[in-house]
Amino acid sequence: MKKRILSLFLAALMLLSAAACGESDTDKEQASVTTAPLAIETTEGQELTMAQQRASVADNLPAENFDGKTFTALIREDTKTSFFSEEETGEPVEDMLYRRDRNVSERFNVQLSYTFIPGSWGDQTTYMTHVRTSIMGDDGSFMLGDGYAAYVTSLAGENLTYNLNDLTYLNTESPWWFAKCAEELTINGKCYFISGDLSVYTWNCIFAMVFNKQLAENYGFGDLYSIVRDGNWTLDKVGELTKAVYTDVNNNGSQDLGDIFGLTIPLSNNIDAIQLMLDCPITTKDSDGFPQLNLDNPRFADMTEKLYSFLYENPGVYCAPETVTIGTELLNAFQNNEAVITTQGFGSLSMLRSMELDFGVIPYPKYDENQKEYLSMAGDAYTLFFMPVNIGDNADFASIITEALCAESYRIVIPEYYEKALKAKSSRDNESEEMLDLIRDTLTFNFGSINSVALGGSIGYGPAQVLRVTLKSNKPNFVSQWESMKRSCNSKLEELLEAYR
Numbered sequence: 001m002k003k004r005i006l007s008l009f010l011a012a013l014m015l016l017s018a019a020a021c022g023e024s025d026t027d028k029e030q031a032s033v034t035t036a037p038l039a040i041e042t043t044e045g046q047e048l049t050m051a052q053q054r055a056s057v058a059d060n061l062p063a064e065n066f067d068g069k070t071f072t073a074l075i076r077e078d079t080k081t082s083f084f085s086e087e088e089t090g091e092p093v094e095d096m097l098y099r100r101d102r103n104v105s106e107r108f109n110v111q112l113s114y115t116f117i118p119g120s121w122g123d124q125t126t127y128m129t130h131v132r133t134s135i136m137g138d139d140g141s142f143m144l145g146d147g148y149a150a151y152v153t154s155l156a157g158e159n160l161t162y163n164l165n166d167l168t169y170l171n172t173e174s175p176w177w178f179a180k181c182a183e184e185l186t187i188n189g190k191c192y193f194i195s196g197d198l199s200v201y202t203w204n205c206i207f208a209m210v211f212n213k214q215l216a217e218n219y220g221f222g223d224l225y226s227i228v229r230d231g232n233w234t235l236d237k238v239g240e241l242t243k244a245v246y247t248d249v250n251n252n253g254s255q256d257l258g259d260i261f262g263l264t265i266p267l268s269n270n271i272d273a274i275q276l277m278l279d280c281p282i283t284t285k286d287s288d289g290f291p292q293l294n295l296d297n298p299r300f301a302d303m304t305e306k307l308y309s310f311l312y313e314n315p316g317v318y319c320a321p322e323t324v325t326i327g328t329e330l331l332n333a334f335q336n337n338e339a340v341i342t343t344q345g346f347g348s349l350s351m352l353r354s355m356e357l358d359f360g361v362i363p364y365p366k367y368d369e370n371q372k373e374y375l376s377m378a379g380d381a382y383t384l385f386f387m388p389v390n391i392g393d394n395a396d397f398a399s400i401i402t403e404a405l406c407a408e409s410y411r412i413v414i415p416e417y418y419e420k421a422l423k424a425k426s427s428r429d430n431e432s433e434e435m436l437d438l439i440r441d442t443l444t445f446n447f448g449s450i451n452s453v454a455l456g457g458s459i460g461y462g463p464a465q466v467l468r469v470t471l472k473s474n475k476p477n478f479v480s481q482w483e484s485m486k487r488s489c490n491s492k493l494e495e496l497l498e499a500y501r
Contacts, residue, residue: 153384184447208363213358266322278371
């Protein structure tokens with residue numbers, strides 16, 4: 001029997017209506033906004049969708065009319081389509097991005113103005129020069145910046161970013177911000193960068209493993225979903241399953257693309273991220289809450305030896321050199337049934353919908369069965385938002401509009417991305433949807449990993465890349481590699497932490 005689940009929503013609406021009948025001007029300023037649907041029909045016992053659950057989550061922002069004031073944001077060109085749409089196009093996510101901006105503009109009577117500049121890894125000099133010039137010149141050209149996580153954080157050490165915890169209306173504990181990111185980047189009460197649902201680009205960067213169901217069955221991998229659920233999806237388990245899967249298809253006597261493997265993984269930022277997913281954080285916080293480098297921990301040396309054996313001494317694993325692209329070459333090899341398992345970001349999953357054979361999605365493995373939970377990580381190109389240190393009199397205005405945009409993304413953009421663009425197009429079974437939820441819910445962040453470039457300085461790479469550099473050596477020795485740069489990295493860390501002291 002169908003029932004209308006109206007009670008909670010109507011009760012909330014009645015309370016709001018009753019309050020509105022007798023509210024004072026002060027009450028109006030503190031009024032929260034809800035976009036609860038008037039009616040949701042569902043079969044008894046059926047769970048609400050993500051969109052239905054989020055629709056009524058209020059942001060508690062004041063009811064303001066800004067008389068057409070312009071809110072300015074600086075956005076990387078490569079994240080543009082994940083952040084902005086000029087019009088409704090019929091594509092679900094683009095339409096919701098357009099509606100998000102329209103809703104916020106109408107709600108607060110503001111104009112939204114976005115400037116797009118190059119901001120990829122290869123554009124970091126151009127991007128950082130532009131940002132520094134703008135802030136130090138006090139030209140007021142932007143109130144909110146979208147930065148490449150791996151390099152934008154050095155702005156904090158230059159005292160060019162505003163403490164987001166000083167903003168009246170930006171609440172880092174709101175569900176639309178990634179709480180673990182804000183927690184990790186908050187030191188001594190100061191938080192200069194934050195990530196969240198304001199841009200789906202961060203979602204695109206989240207790493208996952210994808211497996212070919214038919215090949216997994218052919219090679220006797222068993223029920224991978226059950227292995228994950230039981231907590232047994234470990235590095236050793238992956239090695240055990242993949243070791244017998246190798247065929248030299250092109251008969252050239254070497255492992256390369258075109259052969260068939262149990263697992264393909266690139267020697268790139270996947271490796272930089274995997275150490276966090278194996279519960280080896282680059283920094284840990286001391287008793288005063290300040291991050292300290294953790295690479296002297298013997299676990300790193302043990303992990304390096306284990307990974308080296310896993311990547312190079314297992315014939316079923318193809319560790320592709322840095323020149324091989326994860327989103328094209330490795331993805332194409334997987335689509336051509338040349339790998340049972342491959343590693344990809346969420347953003348690449350929708351490209352697999354044309355694949356003839358079924359595939360499934362699972363998280364990266366744990367280090368061993370003693371690891372408490374699976375941990376997920378985003379590639380270092382994801383978005384960190386920041387505000388210029390001289391935001392000044394625009395702080396309240398900028399925080400209201402930023403919070404409103406992120407909250408509206410949480411309510412209408414992410415459900416569309418997740419349920420339709422990601423789940424409907426990418427996953428072909430309920431188990432994969434369950435795994436996507438698991439990956440999303442275990443997304444982790446680390447101060448040392450995020451700030452690795454800043455901590456590396458003139459070395460050219462930082463502590464998060466020590467593992468990758470070590471694994472490229474014929475005789476990997478993590479301890480000696482780290483010793484060669486430890487003093488410099490610790491010095492850079494102390495310089496960076498001055499901004500927080």
